[in-house]
Amino acid sequence: MLSRVADSLYWMARNLERSENNARVLDVQLINMLEANDREVLNRDWEEVLEITASLADYQVQYPNLKSEEIIHYVAFEPGNFNSLVNCMTYARENARATRDIIPEGVWEGLNRFYLELPAVRRNEFTIQEIQNFLNTITMTSMNAQGVIESTMTRGVPYSFIKIGKWLERAEKTARILNVICEKARKEKQGSVNHHYYWLAALRLVNGYDAYIKEYPPKMNAMHVLHFIIEEERFPRSIRYCVDHVMETIRKLEKGEIHHYSERLFHLLETIQQEVSDFNLEAMAMEELMGFLDHFQNRCIQVSRVFSETYYLIEPVEIK
Amino acid sequence: MLDQYEMESFFDEMMEDKEQPKPHYEHFYQMLRRFSIDNLHEKNETAQLSFLRKGITFTVYNDTVGTERTMPFDFVPIIIPSENWQRIEKGMKQRVKALNLFLEDIYRNQEIIKDGIIPGELVEQNPYYYRQQASGLDIPYQNHIFLAGIDLIRDEHGEYRVLEDNLRNPSGLSYVFQNRYVMRQVYPELFFEHAIETLEHQLSELHQALMAHVPANSTSPDNPCAVLLTPGSYNSAYYDHVFLAQQMGIELVEGRDLLVRDDVVYMKTIRGLKRVDIIYRRIDDDFLDPDAFDPKSVLGVRGLLNAYRKGNVAIVNGIGNGVADDKAMYAYVPDMIRYYLDEEPIIPNVETYFLRNEEQRTYVLDHLDELVVKNVGASGGYDMLIGPHAGKEEIAVFREKILEKPNQYIAQPTIKLSRAPAFQKGRFYPCHVDLRVFVMSGQESHVLPGGLSRVALKEGSLVVNSSQGGGGKDTWVLQKRGNGYA
Known part of the structure; x- marks a missing residue:
């Protein structure tokens, strides 16, 4: 497969996963907002949304205050926000367009349909209902694309690149969400009623609440929640699940052999797997946990780079 | 249904007169009458949307901003009886064969120039003549033209004529398949009682022709x-x-x-x-x-x-093919056919005046309001004067252009291009059509049955190019047996 095509598949999957995740984060916040009665709490919630979906610092350069409408606009539509929903979906569509001869027709048609309907979405003076519909469309577009990929694509090289992109993006986002929630929990005193609310929010933000309450009582125990989101190998949005599946996919891609060119990638992934399995929640203070999550996010960035180098997704520097 | 349809003095592909379809359209006509206008309108919308959803678009650039547009589709097909098609098919093979021999000759010994059939300067001055890059090469099967798109029109007597040869990068083949695909999805009923040539294995023919070019x-x-x-x-x-x-x-x-x-x-x-x-x-x-x-x-x-x-490595279509398909060389293709194949052209050209020639130039300048003037290097319907439709100012502009660069222009009589009904916005009206026929060559030549029928959907317009509002139609070649109207 062409390197350029592999790169496009990888980024199509990442951008689609990013759109879906960010759409969910915004959606969760729109519902939280309804019950927030304290201005301070509301502002802090919005700060987190910005931290998770984009960059709070970038936002603050442009806007001095936190106003719901402005934030919603920034996260969903702002052309200057690299990670806005419209931008991510448009990148995904552009990547799909450049790989139309490789991906299933249904994936392209779904992304193209979303793009064609974009001009009809009001970007100013929107109602909350309109935004919720928009977020729902993104979720459905992403789910639909994943469904077509799963049900029709041959488990070959293009499929592998799509899946690796999805899992890396998801792992990184999950770590980021937890990091933001931990930061908030740390600032609060232990035992505050808010803790229940934080861990519930964490589960909702990673789309794990329904799965969680099938395994644990609906009492939000921090240990249980963290274990579930970080280590649960059967939960498809946990850090461990994503890392394991990236590794497994690359093993299959390389037919179980480790070559000179893929050595670095294997070594890095093995190290990360080890780090995740050495992770011992019981023995950790909150600061340590946050250190772990920070470290893991850096690892994700590192994997993305080494992965791209291994398969020439990045133009190698010409040696003269 | 077609009672408002005006035939005027044009050749109509479908109708004999207002009430009577041509024999090979009889079944189609009867079928059509079973639909209501509302129903047809609804189907039409579905068809257009299907192209958009699938992203079957081309990009139009205005002020560097690109807009993705679909080529409008019209569901009234162009139906070609098998005996007509057989003649076209032979004519196309003949023409492409002669053009290929011409390219082979021009990039080697240039016998045709030495024998005085074609003026040497027409080759030498051609901006697409790449002597240095493309001369004296042994390419697979000496084939320069892997895929040709030959544009045909019909005049007021229904006679097929070649309007243009496209030997560089003819596009539109995908539309032939997509038009058929959408047609079958949205208008399955219209296919009943017709035995038409299928397109199913045409892509494997194309693949085979391509793979034959092993370097x-x-x-x-x-x-x-x-x-x-x-x-x-x-x-x-x-x-x-x-x-x-x-x-x-x-x-x-x-x-x-x-x-x-x-x-x-x-x-x-x-x-x-x-x-x-x-x-x-x-x-x-x-x-x-x-x-x-x-x-x-x-x-x-x-x-x-x-x-x-x-x-x-093999590169197809060959490098330097532009020397054979510009609008000036076009006029010599019938001579090429006689010279290389010792045959008479099966499908004639449209008469062409050379503005380099003083006598012809004088005639053209006197009759600009009756003629079509084309820039020999332009395509896509740009830099073109359609005399009968042009105002005084536009004619004056072209007069200047011709006097300034006579070699750059040719003129042709305004042909009464044939028309066919098109259905848009709830009614049928006549539109001019042409037909791009695709010829694929590897070890041997093969003509795709039918081709891309292009239609000038703007009422009265003669320009069928998609960049200027043209649309597409499905093209049906009837099978020999069970002609559908026998």
Whole structure:
């Protein structure tokens, strides 16, 4: 497969996963907002949304205050926000367009349909209902694309690149969400009623609440929640699940052999797997946990780079 | 249903007169009468939307902003009886064969010039004549024209004539398949009681023709690696490229995906470099290789021409084909057919005046309001004067242009292009049509049955080009037996 095509598949999957995740984060916040009665709490919630979906610092350069409408606009539509929903979906569509001869027709048609309907979405003076519909469309577009990929694509090289992109993006986002929630929990005193609310929010933000309450009582125990989101190998949005599946996919891609060119990638992934399995929640203070999550996010960035180098997704520097 | 339909003095593809369809349209006509106008309108909307959803679009650039547009589709097909088609098919093979012999001759000994059939300066002054780059090469089967798109029209007597040869990068093949696909999805009823030539195996014919171009030094002649070279997703014909690459099962590559090392072409894959044998390029000559052509091109591949000249890679269509398909050389094609094949042309040309010739120029300048004037180097309906439709000012502008650069223009009589009914916005009205016929050649030549019928949907317009509001129609070639109206 062409390197350029592999790169496009990888980024199509990442951008689609990013759109879906960010759409969910915004959606969760729109519902939280309804019950927030304290201005301070509301502002802090919005700060987190910005931290998770984009960059709070970038936002603050442009806007001095936190106003719901402005934030919603920034996260969903702002052309200057690299990670806005419209931008991510448009990148995904552009990547799909450049790989139309490789991906299933249904994936392209779904992304193209979303793009064609974009001009009809009001970007100013929107109602909350309109935004919720928009977020729902993104979720459905992403789910639909994943469904077509799963049900029709041959488990070959293009499929592998799509899946690796999805899992890396998801792992990184999950770590980021937890990091933001931990930061908030740390600032609060232990035992505050808010803790229940934080861990519930964490589960909702990673789309794990329904799965969680099938395994644990609906009492939000921090240990249980963290274990579930970080280590649960059967939960498809946990850090461990994503890392394991990236590794497994690359093993299959390389037919179980480790070559000179893929050595670095294997070594890095093995190290990360080890780090995740050495992770011992019981023995950790909150600061340590946050250190772990920070470290893991850096690892994700590192994997993305080494992965791209291994398969020439990045133009190698010409040696003269 | 067609009671408001005005035939006027044009040849109509479908109707004999207001009430009576031509015999080969009889079944279609009867079928049509069973639909209500509302129903047809609804189906029409569904069909247009289907093209948009599938992203079967071309990009129109205005002030550097690109807009993706679909080619409007009209469901009234052009139906061609088998005896008409057989003649077209023979005529197309004959024409492409002569054109290929001409290219082979022009890039070798130029016998046709020595024998005084074609003026030498017409070749020498042609901007697409690449003597230095393309002369004296041994290319597979001496075939310069892998895919030709020949544009045909019918005059007021229904006589088919060649309007234009496209031997460089004819586009539109994907639309032939998509038009048929949408037609079958949205209007299945209309196919009943018709036995038409299928398009099912045409892409495998195309693939076979492409794979026949194995270069002399290929290291895997039994299983050559072919690619389609596109300028990229911002090109107006990108959908065409995607479709053909996908259907032929070859990689769709951009210039940046290829590199030349020691005069061998490779593509950059996730497993390293892979040798390429055959390039079906959809990039114009000038942009192919910055070392050999336009040094500013960023679309091309450095060193590609050397690899080609050494027989390490095949490039189709051949380099330098533009010398044979411009609007000035067009007028000599009937002579080429007589010269190389010793045959009379089966499908005639449209009469053409050369403005380089003083006598003809004087005549043309006196009759500008009756003639069509075309720039020999332009395509897509640009820089063109349609005399009977033009105002005084426009005619004056062209008079200046002709006097300034007489070699740059030719003139033709305004042909009463044939028309066919089109259905838009709830009613039928007559529109001018033409037909692009595709000829694919490898070891032998093959003509795709039918082709792309283009229609000028703007009422009264003569321009069928998609960049200027033209649309497409499905084209049905009736099978010999069970003609549908027997």
